[in-house]
Amino acid sequence: MIRPERIDDATISHIEDALNIALAQNDLYGPQAVLPTVTAQQAIARALLAQSPDRLRPRLLNVHSQLAQLAGWMHFDLRAFDLANASYEAARESAHEAGNDSLVALVLCNLSYLSTWRGSPRTGIDHAVAAQVWARNVDDGLLRSYAEVIAAFAYATSGRANACLTALDAADDVLANGSGAESSVAYFHGPGLALSFRSDCMYRLGRAADAHQAAVSSLELIGEGYTRNRALAYVDLAHAHIESREIDHAAQVVGEAAGLAAACRSDRLSEIITDARAELTPWADALCVRSLDELMADYGFSTRR
Template identity: 90%
Template sequence: MWVEMNRRELLQLFGGVAGGLPAVAAILAGLDSNERQRVGEVLIRPERVDDASIAHIEDALNIALKQNDLYGPQAVLPMVTAQQAIARALLAQAPERLKPRLFTVHSQLAQLAGWMHFDLRAFDLANASYEAARESAHEAGNDELVALVLCNLSYLSTWRGSPRTGIDHAVAAQVWARSVDDGLLRSYAEVIAAFAYASSGRANASLAALDAADDALVDGIGTEASVAYFHGPGLSLSFRSDCMYRLGRAADAHQAAVSSLELIGEGYTRNRAMAYVDLAHAHIEGREIDEAAQVIGEAAVLAASCRSDRLSEIIAGARAELTPWADALCVRDLDDLMNDYGLSNSRM
């Protein structure tokens, strides 16, 4: 009701686009009456922005991060885009003392939006969001966030088939990550570099980066409030498995994939699905078709609850590797399962 009463002013905040109005309602709905009034006044008159109103945007960001891990980008991206628009609008009239904090939250929202666009295979939009995130991180003087965004830019470039550009971004990310006291972030920068090196066939550089990631991870365990909070032994092993597969070392890829699944928490749906695909690649290399079909099916079940076009494509690609055994019962059963969950497979 409040949103409708103040629709004109809110549309000005969002540049005339009504898509942000549900996000405003969602933010206000979680507040008590006093805080709702405070935040409402800030949205109508951005010059009133204060620490408390920025804190509410930060809280909404943290909720979006968790929702994205569980449900995927299609469910969460509109909310994040609206929150990003709010932060950008408030920056125009915020006092100087609050701008570093606002630039930080704007950068965090932009990089999260970039990751979601990446998951939806909207690669140009992902790149644009990451560049906006990098610019805001520099404006905030937030070296940790700069390093994280550069990691994401590297991963995106490598994924798009430009691993040399991915190496450029990864090397920059390593430099920024080494300048801060965050072992998890340093480890993440190293595995991203390893992925880019492996994708360009540079085995020695990739293996060295993976070992450096393990060393940094030891220092990073227990790190509080890391921007790479999602990183850990399980994800690091998943990257190792992927790199080993790309470098033609199937046995090492298999071992790392099995270990990663033991360590990746249930809340990280996509990471677990990716680890299952890593394991499938290793099984296929070893001509273990029943096992490969089973773990691709596990990934498909997870993907159904966390919609991601990129993840669906990865799973479909793993299924495509089973084409020589398309008539096997286990593969036909896998096709039926993927069809039930709305994922593409060879028969579709």
């Protein structure tokens, strides 16, 4: 079905259009709804690469890398970690072949996040440091800032407070000096997400007051369209409230996160929210926590007692 003479600019434009639609839909609806579309488009791009004319190959490699990167993120959200890693590696290979330093840096960021999430923060640091190096090769402040916060997350998880704070401050400095790119591969990043990462890092480093302040500020800046990011920021805020024994407030914001997650299904996000509820177990008999359990049950969550 796929012949070299059928591969032209319009063919690739159709795949790029599908990618852009999938990116927007994933932010709103989550991976369960969108992954089949991304997987299909990735298979088409891979088949086209086998027969692509030389002049179109770089463009095809770029869109294949972006699709594989997006598929990796979706597998990550669905807790299919091995599939996520394989997709990221495919994305990195295509990005390198295309000579796209921006995509290489983005994929390395996500490989770092995946490694840290899986309990290997030192491997996460390896990937993050490589991402920082590649990101410095391009005029993309959002990407450079994202690489810094990903490094900070790995440093915080491994208990390296000074390195974490240095990376967080570097991320903020880059954003303060302008994004440097009109169309960034890290389009989703910005001051709100940077503050969410700061809150998470502060929580991991045992600095509840700083975590609380950063979480509140992040929620003021993360747009309504970024459903998952807002849900994660609410969880960040819940952690800070729990550390301060502000149980009523903690239960309220866990409920806010659960409501957002109900509209944007993600196994990983659901696990994060369920874990936040589990931290409230010592106060399970409190009215606010019982009300939270009822609300979460309405949203389809199970709770841990």
